Amino acid sequence: MDGNGRWAQSRGLDRSAGHRKGMDAAYDCAVACRAAGVSHLSLFAFSTDNWQRPAAEVKELIALFDRGMRENFSRIVADDLRIRFIGDLSGFPQAVRRTIGKIEAETADNGALHLQIALNYSGKWDVAEAVRRLADTGHDLSAATEEQIASELATAGCPELDLLIRTSGELRLSNFMLWQAAYAELYFTEVLWPDFGAAELQAALADYARRERRYGRVEAR
Numbered sequence: 558m559d560g561n562g563r564w565a566q567s568r569g570l571d572r573s574a575g576h577r578k579g580m581d582a583a584y585d586c587a588v589a590c591r592a593a594g595v596s597h598l599s600l601f602a603f604s605t606d607n608w609q610r611p612a613a614e615v616k617e618l619i620a621l622f623d624r625g626m627r628e629n630f631s632r633i634v635a636d637d638l639r640i641r642f643i644g645d646l647s648g649f650p651q652a653v654r655r656t657i658g659k660i661e662a663e664t665a666d667n668g669a670l671h672l673q674i675a676l677n678y679s680g681k682w683d684v685a686e687a688v689r690r691l692a693d694t695g696h697d698l699s700a701a702t703e704e705q706i707a708s709e710l711a712t713a714g715c716p717e718l719d720l721l722i723r724t725s726g727e728l729r730l731s732n733f734m735l736w737q738a739a740y741a742e743l744y745f746t747e748v749l750w751p752d753f754g755a756a757e758l759q760a761a762l763a764d765y766a767r768r769e770r771r772y773g774r775v776e777a778r
């Protein structure tokens with residue numbers, strides 16, 4: 558969800574104003590995905606590398622996540638969103654983890670949209686964790702299969718990525734779901750995340766619908 562900072566700075570505002578607007582955009586995007594019939598949406602909210610930002614910004618972001626979840630709680634339940642958090646949550650304050658646990662438990666039976674929010678997540682961390690879990694459960698790593706590794710990823714049970722959207726003109730994966738994105742269709746837009754609304758989502762989905770997905774195969778003629 559790139560571009561919050563630039564969105565704010567271009568208006569002479571603090572970066573935190575961009576993050577607040579980014580939070581609203583995330584909610585609107587989830588609702589628009591649900592309306593469009595998307596079954597799973599994953600949002601990269603905080604990467605393992607984001608700890609390197611100034612301490613005040615990190616603190617503000619964590620407070621914003623916590624406040625956003627608490628303030629939108631009844632809306633999330635009513636909108637039938639099923640929320641799961643993925644990533645190493647051990648680095649977050651106890652109170653935030655409590656909010657996360659509550660929101661996951663209260664939305665576990667919702668089903669219109671599976672919304673995964675990646676917090677303190679990175680693709681490399683995810684694969685390394687999966688391998689560590691296999692080792693911890695006594696698997697022979699020298700014979701580990703792709704299926705076994707996939708079954709231990711944070712996204713186990715979810716489909717692999719169909720479409721990966723990158724906002725604000727960034728042309729890289731930034732360590733997001735590296736395994737799960739193996740055959741993802743990539744969509745890049747110059748639109749900054751806070752401006753990414755229902756119309757931009759529709760444009761991305763329409764572009765995706767025109768792609769020919771071959772998974773390395775040659776089409777029969």
Ligand code: FPP
Binds near residue numbers: 607
């Ligand atoms: C990138 O903008 C955004 C982030 C580091 C994460 C913050 C995301 C949100 C507040 C949105 C929603 C959150 C949830 C929990 C759904 P940037 O700061 O990198 O912007 P820049 O590239 O313009 O500097």
